Amino acid sequence: xxxxxxxxxxxxxxxxxxxxxxxxxxxxxxxxxxxxxxxxxxxxxxxxxxxxxxxxxxxxxxxxxxxxxxxxxxxxxxxxxxxxxxxxxxxxxxxxxxxxxxxxxxxxxxxxxxxxxxxxxxxxxxxxxxxxxxxxxxxxxxxxxxxxxxxxxxxxxxxxxxxxxxxxxxxxxxxxxxxxxxxxxxxxxxxxxxxxxxxxxxxxxxxxxxxxxxxxxxxxxxxxxxxxxxxxxxxxxxxxxxxxxxxxxxxxxxxxxxxxxxxxxxxxxxxxxxxxxxxxxxxxxxxxxxxxxxxxxxxxxxxxxxxxxxxxxxxxxxxxxxxxxxxxxxxxxxxxxxxxxxxxxxxxxxxxxxxxxxxxxxxxxxxxxxxxxxxxxxxxxxxxxxxxxxxxxxxxxxxxxxxxxxxxxxxxxxxx
Amino acid sequence: xxxxxxxxxxxxxxxxxxxxxxxxxxxxxxxxxxxxxxxxxxxxxxxxxxxxxxxxxxxxxxxxxxxxxxxxxxxxxxxxxxxxxxxxxxxxxxxxxxxxxxxxxxxxxxxxxxxxxxxxxxxxxxxxxxxxxxxxxxxxxxxxxxxxxxxxxxxxxxxxxxxxxxxxxxxxxxxxxxxxxxxxxxxxxxxxxxxxxxxxxxxxxxxxxxxxxxxxxxxxxxxxxxxxxxxxxxxxxxxxxxxxxxxxxxxxxxxxxxxxxxxxxxxxxxxxxxxxxxxxxxxxxxxxxxxxxxxxxxxxxxxxxxxxxxxxxxxxxxxxxxxxxxxxxxxxxxxxxxxxxxxxxxxxxxxxxxxxxxxxxxxxxxxxxxxxxxxxxxxxxxxxxxxxxxxxxxxxxxxxxxxxxxxxxxxxxxxx
Numbered sequence: 001x002x003x004x005x006x007x008x009x010x011x012x013x014x015x016x017x018x019x020x021x022x023x024x025x026x027x028x029x030x031x032x033x034x035x036x037x038x039x040x041x042x043x044x045x046x047x048x049x050x051x052x053x054x055x056x057x058x059x060x061x062x063x064x065x066x067x068x069x070x071x072x073x074x075x076x077x078x079x080x081x082x083x084x085x086x087x088x089x090x091x092x093x094x095x096x097x098x099x100x101x102x103x104x105x106x107x108x109x110x111x112x113x114x115x116x117x118x119x120x121x122x123x124x125x126x127x128x129x130x131x132x133x134x135x136x137x138x139x140x141x142x143x144x145x146x147x148x149x150x151x152x153x154x155x156x157x158x159x160x161x162x163x164x165x166x167x168x169x170x171x172x173x174x175x176x177x178x179x180x181x182x183x184x185x186x187x188x189x190x191x192x193x194x195x196x197x198x199x200x201x202x203x204x205x206x207x208x209x210x211x212x213x214x215x216x217x218x219x220x221x222x223x224x225x226x227x228x229x230x231x232x233x234x235x236x237x238x239x240x241x242x243x244x245x246x247x248x249x250x251x252x253x254x255x256x257x258x259x260x261x262x263x264x265x266x267x268x269x270x271x272x273x274x275x276x277x278x279x280x281x282x283x284x285x286x287x288x289x290x291x292x293x294x295x296x297x298x299x300x301x302x303x304x305x306x307x308x309x310x311x312x313x314x315x316x317x318x319x320x321x322x323x324x325x326x327x328x329x330x331x332x333x334x335x336x337x338x339x340x341x342x343x344x345x346x347x348x349x350x351x352x353x354x355x356x357x358x359x360x361x362x363x364x365x366x367x368x369x370x371x372x373x374x375x376x377x378x379x380x381x382x383x384x385x386x387x388x389x390x391x392x393x394x395x396x397x398x399x400x401x402x403x404x405x406x407x408x409x410x411x412x413x414x415x416x
Numbered sequence: 417x418x419x420x421x422x423x424x425x426x427x428x429x430x431x432x433x434x435x436x437x438x439x440x441x442x443x444x445x446x447x448x449x450x451x452x453x454x455x456x457x458x459x460x461x462x463x464x465x466x467x468x469x470x471x472x473x474x475x476x477x478x479x480x481x482x483x484x485x486x487x488x489x490x491x492x493x494x495x496x497x498x499x500x501x502x503x504x505x506x507x508x509x510x511x512x513x514x515x516x517x518x519x520x521x522x523x524x525x526x527x528x529x530x531x532x533x534x535x536x537x538x539x540x541x542x543x544x545x546x547x548x549x550x551x552x553x554x555x556x557x558x559x560x561x562x563x564x565x566x567x568x569x570x571x572x573x574x575x576x577x578x579x580x581x582x583x584x585x586x587x588x589x590x591x592x593x594x595x596x597x598x599x600x601x602x603x604x605x606x607x608x609x610x611x612x613x614x615x616x617x618x619x620x621x622x623x624x625x626x627x628x629x630x631x632x633x634x635x636x637x638x639x640x641x642x643x644x645x646x647x648x649x650x651x652x653x654x655x656x657x658x659x660x661x662x663x664x665x666x667x668x669x670x671x672x673x674x675x676x677x678x679x680x681x682x683x684x685x686x687x688x689x690x691x692x693x694x695x696x697x698x699x700x701x702x703x704x705x706x707x708x709x710x711x712x713x714x715x716x717x718x719x720x721x722x723x724x725x726x727x728x729x730x731x732x733x734x735x736x737x738x739x740x741x742x743x744x745x746x747x748x749x750x751x752x753x754x755x756x757x758x759x760x761x762x763x764x765x766x767x768x769x770x771x772x773x774x775x776x777x778x779x780x781x782x783x784x785x786x787x788x789x790x791x792x793x794x795x796x797x798x799x800x801x802x803x804x805x806x807x808x809x810x811x812x813x814x815x816x817x818x819x820x821x822x823x824x825x826x827x828x829x830x831x832x
Binding site (some may be wrong): 041057140141143144147151154157158161163166167169170174177181218229230322324328333335336337364365367368369371372373381384385387388389391392394396397398399400402403404405407408411 | 556557559560563567570571573574577579581582583585586590591594597630645646724738744745748749752780781784785787788789792796800801803804807808810812813814815816817819820821823824827
């Protein structure tokens with residue numbers, strides 16, 4: 001039973017066999033004896049290098065370009081996923097029904113990014129009075145506008161219901177909403193991370209890539225014990241090797257990335273210009289003395305560690321232990337619906353969605369982690385001040401200042 | 417073809433015929449010639465009166481009891497909806513799998529209400545230091561706690577995946593998420609409305625009930641022209657009669673409800689005690705002079721109208737034109753999955769979910785309408801002040817006060 005699993009997968013795709021049937025663990029190395037293995041690795045390496053190159057270029061170009069990239073990936077994912085449950089015959093009988101998907105997509109787009117970007121826009125475009133008012137109206141009535149767009153889609157859906165197609169149409173409606181919710185949650189958190197400082201986007205994303213590559217390499221060379229039935233190609237050796245690699249990389253990478261203001265400063269406008277800021281105590285190295293018996297072996301007596309590196313350890317831990325479950329989930333999903341890949345946009349990798357499964361889980365974690373453990377300790381005064389300056393008129397600001405003054409006066413009297 | 421539609425529905429249920437097949441418009445009155453019609457109306461009237469009675473009692477008891485009622489309704493709905501796609505045979509092979517639904521339910525519960533109620537709790541329980549700290553931690557790490565509960569469920573789901581059950585399990589997972597999203601969105605908006613002032617919950621909810629009853633009565637006595645294929649019992653006469661009734665009721669009811677501080681004051685703590693507040697200009701009547709030719713016929717020369725009554729017109733418009741689509745959606749859904757009702761908890765009405773379809777659409781609208789057109793004009797200074805006092809330490813408050821002072825000073829110099 002030394003036939004490679006990838007060969008199996010390929011045959012399975014051709015014969016449309018049930019993929020859940022042949023997931024028995026193989027006796028020997030899971031991948032080493034595959035004839036197509038080296039060719040497949042070569043293709044995959046090639047496209048991986050291209051992707052990393054393009055990615056580095058975009059990082060260099062700045063926040064807006066990264067956001068554009070995230071949105072592009074998002075659109076491609078929605079497209080792949082919308083098409084998954086599409087049935088051509090039913091669609092022919094429902095002209096315009098697929099447009100509805102994209103109506104909901106653009107509503108979600110306006111809802112998520114309209115709010116997010118326009119608050120920043122106001123800061124940037126104060127010189128143009130007309131645009132300023134337009135954006136102010138959009139901010140103020142943003143929720144209502146999006147709600148009515150949604151309701152329009154809802155009514156459209158109901159009026160488009162056609163006899164004998166009910167089940168297909170309701171299924172499509174539910175599916176569209178699922179996809180939009182999952183993909184938008186993820187991508188809006190990603191964009192939020194980017195503006196908090198590119199560090200909080202770049203480090204988590206890199207850790208997932210490192211973990212993927214390390215798992216692939218460790219599995220390739222040492223893989224023996226199958227990890228989970230859902231993904232017959234994954235091995236315990238790959239999983240553990242990747243975890244150790246990822247956690248160490250997280251610690252070191254945070255130190256490197258933490259040195260660039262381009263990566264650590266938050267971006268508060270919509271320009272792509274250079275960033276200068278005080279990166280704050282998180283990114284100021286603290287010097288730890290090494291104990292004598294270690295210091296004898298290496299030339300340094302003390303090592304500089306930035307506090308952010310301890311946070312990076314948590315991100316690394318999550319990226320290697322929990323995030324892979326995003327991949328398992330996608331594998332299980334593909335098995336349930338008997339498809340091999342979500343698409344075929346990237347040679348050797350499958351669809352965009354196949355590469356994004358763990359990234360999505362990670363982006364949400366990075367956002368929540370940053371909000372709960374990093375941001376709340378240093379930025380809350382600033383963020384409330386931002387709120388005041390952006391959402392209130394000058395008279396309201398004065399009013400707030402006066403009221404706050406009175407309350408603080410009272411409190412101070414209460415204390416003394 | 418004068419056989420009543422309700423009889424048809426009954427027969428259809430027994431014979432498991434495809435309900436989408438016999439929706440042709442009948443020639444004459446749709447309901448008047450039904451033998452079971454009067455009996456069915458009697459049952460429905462009875463349970464409607466009971467429900468209204470119980471509802472009035474709960475309104476009298478206060479905000480917390482209403483919230484409890486909303487949550488109870490929510491749990492019953494989740495139960496009805498979870499059970500819809502349940503398959504007993506599959507569940508037997510998956511011990512503990514249904515528990516997962518409720519794990520996600522309680523996570524969502526903690527996420528939605530934990531955050532919402534605890535901000536108010538802090539105000540109420542400042543005397544107890546231990547509880548205060550506990551609640552503060554819950555607020556601060558609320559998102560992380562909920563996220564990890566969710567991730568635990570996610571991992572649990574993946575580990576529980578069983579060969580040949582993938583499709584059923586993924587379907588259940590998606591279904592659970594759909595239900596939780598829809599029902600929680602609705603109920604959390606409802607609870608938010610309640611604390612903004614019971615008015616903003618009670619008026620929209622009443623308008624839906626009035627619209628339902630009016631549509632039923634108008635349809636019963638005048639119904640001739642079928643409105644939409646999805647719901648063969650609904651008629652244009654019922655729809656239009658109900659719209660006019662609802663819009664007029666909205667205008668009048670707002671005037672009545674606007675007189676009670678119990679209904680108009682927002683509730684900012686978790687007690688159930690009496691409320692006193694300045695209800696604000698929205699609820700202060702303005703006097704409109706009637707033109708002479710009307711004033712000759714009635715004893716008043718001018719009529720008092722509260723500004724909130726104009727808002728009520730918008731709510732009435734929505735409740736009668738758009739909210740019924742919630743009902744059409746539910747009808748279509750029931751047709752698609754070939755069920756008559758979502759449950760059978762209320763005699764003559766079906767399940768709780770059958771009565772809540774339009775309420776759900778309305779509650780979300782009422783919330784968004786209130787936030788966008790009512791609250792933003794008067795309360796934003798207060799809400800930011802609340803934020804400052806609840807989320808910042810005393811030192812941070814002083815810091816904010818000082819920084820805001822400096823900025824306002826600069827702005828003032830800029831102006832003069």
